[in-house]
Amino acid sequence: MPLIQSLASRLKGEMALALGRTFLARGIAALGSLALVIVLGRLYGAVGVGVYALAHALLMGAAILARFGMNNALMRFVGEDHHSPHVMRYLLWACGRALGASSVIALATYFGRGLLETGFGAEGLSEVLVGISIATPAFTLGFLFSGFFKGVRRPATACLLENGSVALLAGVLVVLLHQYLHFTGMAVIGWAYAGAAWLVLGQGAWQLWRWYGRQNWSVKDSTPLPSVDRHQFKTSSQAFFVMSLAGFMQTVLSIMVAGWLLSDEGLGLFKTSQQTAMLISFILIVINAIFPPRFARLYREGNFQALGRLARQGALLGVIIAMPILLICLFLPSLLLGLFGSEFPQAAPLLRIIALAQLINVATGSVGFLLNMTGHEALMRNIALICNAIGLSAFFVMIPPFGPLGAAIALSFALVVQNLVALYFVWRKLGIWTLPLPNVMNGLGIKPELDR
Template identity: 50%
Template sequence: MTASNFWKALKGETGGALIRTFIAKGVSAFGSLGLVVVMGQLYGPSGVGVYALAQGLLLGAGILARRGMDNALIRFVGRDYQSPQVRDYLYLAARRSLVVSLPLGVAVCLMRGHIEAFFAMPGLANVLLGIGLAIPFYTWSLILAGFFKGVRKPATAGLQENGAISLVAAGLLLLSGAYFPAEEQEIGHIGWVYLIAAAVIAAKGQVVIWLWLARSGAAYWQVIEPEAQHDFRAASRSFFIIGIAVFIQSVLSILIAGKLLSAGELGLFKSAQQIAISVAFVLMVINAIFPPRFASLFHEGKMEALGHTVRRAALLGLVLSSPFMLVCLLVPEWVLGLLGDGFAPAANLLRILALAQLVNVATGSVGFLLNMTGYDRIMRSIALLCNSLGLLGFILLPQWLGALGAALALAFVLVAQNLVAMIMVWMKLGIWTLPGPNVLAWLGVKPRIR
């Protein structure tokens, strides 16, 4: 496949949907960063640290409440998204998620004082009141996002995710700042604006769902068979197991860091982490475009074309993300200055995490490549192993190195997981994903293609 044919194929497959998806993923990637920037300006590193811990609890509650059902919706709804049964799958996911999300929300609200005392982080209880009430809305928004992906609406799905909620919350914080003096901006406002934002995004998604169901002819219930319900629950459990790796990286790591670090140190780590994610923003867009093509080429047995596509996708991500990476490496103090005063000590943390994200981008969509070619169990094992080791790093390193230790632990997870997956892609598929010389071939490592 020549370069001209590659770009022609890419353009033909995506068209206007690519632009919409790019914008939606941009909102998702930079919405969370925008909220951190606003909070940094209003509350400083300590405020960002309090928010990081509260958000970690929110993400954990969302993962437990969804139990993989958002991904199960992608599979079961996506098989025949014009079937009248799609509404029943959505109803099943709604019922099962609300049974968990509502009690979790109540528990967080009632135990917020004990949680603040456990982490010794003043102001956390005030934030958790709003965050706890937001858990059901947040969970439902992500369930709807999975449904939208199943009915071939990836851009709409992107506007239901955490980044969109964060963007609305950031706007509400700025709006409240226009009416209240800075000294009246209590840290508890974060929880309330997040609650309002989550409710708004969930309501918007619900309206879109009603309209889509009415147009699609799936407006009336058609109960799915018990066997199909059993399959849906089984698939949800499988996806939930895969999500445990995300739970370890996104939730447990933050909670452990919050226990071992002060609010200010946790704020420095969170700000560096959120900015470094901008380096991998392009990879998020690539992962929204290329995986279906990976699956198609593999199914057709076009392994050479698959290899070319994977490498060119990695090269595209590397080229487009390089400017973000260079800014983070060369002038991290200037970047962190956008958050306000007191964030300059996170400069080295940002350099470390930006380099780790660069490895993430340079290795390409190795996780999706394994998942799309029947090696999803291998990817699941890699993710669980690397995140478990990283969790051990989060327990040990911050005690010795503070926020720097947390950054090193996270960097290890990102680098190790992607490098091991890259090696397994070569071993199982005979595809080298890095846009450069095949080091493993030079070392005499041969693929074991089945």
């Protein structure tokens, strides 16, 4: 009861506005990704969703490699002094390097699309990859702009430059191309995604121009030299890139492995279940956009009691908001999956498994950010890399005998293990228990290192 009362009091105060704005911006992004899958499921069936899943995984992988952690480096260095005119120099460094890398990857994707289709055995993939190759530079630069806007304290604008907004606009373009221009075939997916990526980037460039015009930087010669040089920026980007490899394994390599081992239809069912279950963890994405700076401040102040209370409040809020969607996924999965088309309700067992894993993800709270914001980022990086590597290996073990169900089990295993291991180390290193349940660590006699 005290925790619930404290949470209710906090939501009436300074955090309510931040949560509301971020919830709206993140909601557009999250629903955009789901809406595109619904559109593709209705128009192309599970096979089409499977081909899209492979193409999108290749695009995400290209963007992660091309931006090389520079979006997070921008968020860090721009955020340190976002009123300095030198922040534009950091953005130009990042954009120049990312544009060159993404262009090379785009050309490789375009000319190698036939080999990729043959390798994955996905008919129609080469058609989609024509548009995807065109989208690659814009998609990559959009993430860099997003990192920049996070640094200048514009998180809502930043959210609208990432994957979800592109997907939402791509879904609209697919419908328009089908309904009014009567275009058919898999190539429509790629062209719609290319158009959406460049339109979103154009909107970001316009927002950047407006922001730049409001800065009072008329006398630039008198400003001091930038505190960050190219070498420091590159070194920081490399560190963030290593941390992003865990996400690369989870969002890119896992889909590629599943696409290689499963049929297009099986991959489509798996992708649909995964995307739908993401609705459960949506509130955690919102919380992770707001709470981490507060974690860092409380840790610097040495206020572990307030830090632990805030972490538990975040986990409790996540469980409360996620519960209705979880119940629908568990007890009415066919109704939810029916939105994608008549063949998708057969993925109900997959959705139930991934939904339960997402519940663990939400219930453990922001354990990853707790470690990252309190000087334990190397530990969290190692946890993520090892757990995702094990989970990726599980795809090879579970998919051959169990098909799409095995992919769902492997994905859920990696997600649950990573969160439980992080939960353990948050308790050991910080003495904080985030689960809104009795502390089993105390019952097992496991004490935090702070007590020693």
